[in-house]
Amino acid sequence: xxxxxxxxxxxxxxxxxxxxxxxxxxxxxxxxxxxxxxxxx
Amino acid sequence: xxxxxxxxxxxxxxxxxxxxxxxxxxxxxxxxxxxxxxxxxxxxxxxxxxxxxxxxxxxxxxxxxxxxxxxxxxxxxxxxxxxxxxxxxxxxxxxxxxxxxxxxxxxxxxxxxxxxxxxxxxxxxxxxxxxxxxxxxxxxxxxxxxxxxxxxxxxxxxxxxxxxxxxxxxxxxxxxxxxxxxxxxxxxxxxxxxxxxxxxxxxxxxxxxxxxxxxxxxxxxxxxxxxxxxxxxxxxxxxxxxxxxxxxxxxxxxxxxxxxxxxxxxxxxxxxxxxxxxxxxxxxxxxxxxxxxxxxxxxxxxxxxxxxxxxxxxxxxxxxxxxxxxxxxxxxxxxxxxxxxxxxxxxxxxxxxxxxxxxxxxxxxxxxxxxxxxxxxxxxxxxxxxxxxxxxxxxxxxxxxxxxxxxxxxxxxxxxxxxxxxxxxxxxxxxxxxxxxxxxxxxxxxxxxxxxxxxxxxxxxxxxxxxxxxxxxxxxxxxxxxxxxxxxxxxxxxxxxxxxxxxxxxxxxxxxxxxxxxxxxxxxxxxxxxxxxxxxxxxxxxxxxxxxxxxxxxxxxxxxxxxxxx
Numbered sequence: 001x002x003x004x005x006x007x008x009x010x011x012x013x014x015x016x017x018x019x020x021x022x023x024x025x026x027x028x029x030x031x032x033x034x035x036x037x038x039x040x041x
Numbered sequence: 042x043x044x045x046x047x048x049x050x051x052x053x054x055x056x057x058x059x060x061x062x063x064x065x066x067x068x069x070x071x072x073x074x075x076x077x078x079x080x081x082x083x084x085x086x087x088x089x090x091x092x093x094x095x096x097x098x099x100x101x102x103x104x105x106x107x108x109x110x111x112x113x114x115x116x117x118x119x120x121x122x123x124x125x126x127x128x129x130x131x132x133x134x135x136x137x138x139x140x141x142x143x144x145x146x147x148x149x150x151x152x153x154x155x156x157x158x159x160x161x162x163x164x165x166x167x168x169x170x171x172x173x174x175x176x177x178x179x180x181x182x183x184x185x186x187x188x189x190x191x192x193x194x195x196x197x198x199x200x201x202x203x204x205x206x207x208x209x210x211x212x213x214x215x216x217x218x219x220x221x222x223x224x225x226x227x228x229x230x231x232x233x234x235x236x237x238x239x240x241x242x243x244x245x246x247x248x249x250x251x252x253x254x255x256x257x258x259x260x261x262x263x264x265x266x267x268x269x270x271x272x273x274x275x276x277x278x279x280x281x282x283x284x285x286x287x288x289x290x291x292x293x294x295x296x297x298x299x300x301x302x303x304x305x306x307x308x309x310x311x312x313x314x315x316x317x318x319x320x321x322x323x324x325x326x327x328x329x330x331x332x333x334x335x336x337x338x339x340x341x342x343x344x345x346x347x348x349x350x351x352x353x354x355x356x357x358x359x360x361x362x363x364x365x366x367x368x369x370x371x372x373x374x375x376x377x378x379x380x381x382x383x384x385x386x387x388x389x390x391x392x393x394x395x396x397x398x399x400x401x402x403x404x405x406x407x408x409x410x411x412x413x414x415x416x417x418x419x420x421x422x423x424x425x426x427x428x429x430x431x432x433x434x435x436x437x438x439x440x441x442x443x444x445x446x447x448x449x450x451x452x453x454x455x456x457x458x459x460x461x462x463x464x465x466x467x468x469x470x471x472x473x474x475x476x477x478x479x480x481x482x483x484x485x486x487x488x489x490x491x492x493x494x495x496x497x498x499x500x501x502x503x504x505x506x507x508x509x510x511x512x513x514x515x516x517x518x519x520x521x522x523x524x525x526x527x528x529x530x531x532x533x534x535x536x537x538x539x540x541x542x543x544x545x546x547x548x549x550x551x552x553x554x555x556x557x558x559x560x561x562x563x564x565x566x567x568x569x570x571x572x573x574x575x576x577x578x579x580x581x582x583x584x585x586x587x588x589x590x591x592x593x594x595x596x597x598x599x600x601x602x603x604x605x606x607x
Binding site: 022029034036039041 | 115119122123125126129130250251253254255257259260261262263264274309310313316317320321324
């Protein structure tokens with residue numbers, strides 16, 4: 001990946017995909033933690 | 042601790058300090074000393090960021106937090122991945138493009154010198170104080186556990202860090218942190234597994250989960266909206282987002298870590314991987330506390346986890362009363378263990394009625410146990426006036442000392458020292474960078490050469506280390522150490538974040554407006570801390586919003602005045 005690609009601002013650029021991935025992992029974790037909270041009480 | 046533990050502890054510490062000193066040698070210019078010549082790959086940036094954030098308090102206090110209060114503390118970190126994304130989009134490319142040494146340097150380009158100096162001053166205030174706490178908190182606990190003098194423990198930790206941080210600067214800090222974090226995580230996972238394997242043989246991992254859940258400890262997500270509640274999903278996502286935006290975007294101890302990345306790509310990936318790994322890492326640390334909790338349902342827990350303080354109280358006329366309470370506690374434990382086994386049986390039979398019945402009995406046993414513990418604490422407080430009877434920071438380390446095999450005890454002690462050293466090193470390095478670049482080089486001695494500034498940075502690093510040690514030796518313990526550090530952070534972070542957000546996104550706001558808005562915002566936060574019940578995580582939002590809103594208002598007034606004058 002070159003530095004030029006880093007400059008691309010659009011949401012679905014290579015970096016955009018990384019950002020969505022990080023947020024998706026967070027959302028998935030929150031869902032799992034929510035399920036754990038409700039399953040083990 | 043026996044000789045094997047001591048050998049493991051001292052060999053690990055000696056290796057790290059020697060490695061850091063050797064690796065960091067030869068930084069003759071300011072780029073090398075303060076930025077490590079921008080040579081770090083993304084994974085090293087990530088480990089360095091994580092090691093900086095995870096102080097000894099994290100490893101001592103977090104399992105104790107889960108033991109007492111369940112896992113809801115995890116929600117505090119939910120805003121972190123979002124902050125990593127936002128900073129990767131905004132701050133990282135900007136800092137790299139402007140080739141800054143510190144985050145505050147950018148503020149002069151955007152606003153003016155006084156705003157840069159004010160932000161640098163706020164940073165020096167909050168980090169200067171917290172470096173003392175970062176050394177003090179583990180020193181207090183380690184001195185109690187190892188029976189060392191607290192001042193000597195403080196000097197020991199501070200001096201070890203000072204050796205390689207002064208010699209090697211940023212490079213030494215980052216290079217040592219990757220090994221420190223590896224040792225820390227390995228040690229913690231081993232401790233967690235030991236707690237699990239020490240449970241009665243027939244209890245599975247899932248049953249340990251269920252048992253903890255029934256006892257109200259698996260409270261990972263709380264969706265209720267309550268502004269005064271410290272930990273729920275909203276305070277975590279919103280308050281945490283603001284706090285971590287400030288911490289990673291405007292706190293030099295973190296900015297300094299990713300400024301050392303080889304390129305924008307390496308710095309970004311370092312931050313994003315931190316966003317991916319941080320929440321699971323905290324989950325593991327909290328779950329270790331839960332395992333210790335489950336373990337103590339089947340093994341006798343100490344009536345008071347700070348054994349050393351209890352021993353001192355036993356030297357007084359309150360010894361009889363404490364012994365009587367301890368016998369009562371032991372009796373209650375016998376009932377509790379029987380009931381824990383009944384509860385496990387009920388879980389296996391999957392009988393809701395039986396589980397409910399067993400839970401109720403269990404809760405009443407827990408209530409009497411809690412009552413006895415409170416009475417013991419009262420006795421200790423009366424016997425030793427002024428002593429701190431909060432013992433949850435001792436839960437994990439006392440478990441380690443009592444139940445881990447020799448060798449592992451030494452390793453876990455090394456973990457605590459490593460964690461204290463890694464975060465202290467970053468803080469000292471950041472304090473020295475800010476003092477040198479934003480204050481000394483900018484406003485005091487502007488015409489020095491590279492050699493002079495490297496030498497000054499070394500002196501500032503040593504100076505801040507000594508200040509930290511002095512502060513540590515006079516600090517008084519807060520309600521809970523980890524929370525105190527977070528509260529101190531929140532008091533200043535909101536304002537600093539407000540300044541940076543305005544700098545990044547609000548071109549309308551200019552230098553004078555932002556400067557006075559920041560001063561008013563900080564006064565409001567200090568007022569909230571002393572005179573209101575507002576949850577401390579919200580200080581970040583309040584501080585930030587006040588800076589932005591007042592910035593707009595002040596700028597509007599200034600523009601009107603300029604118009605009238607012209």
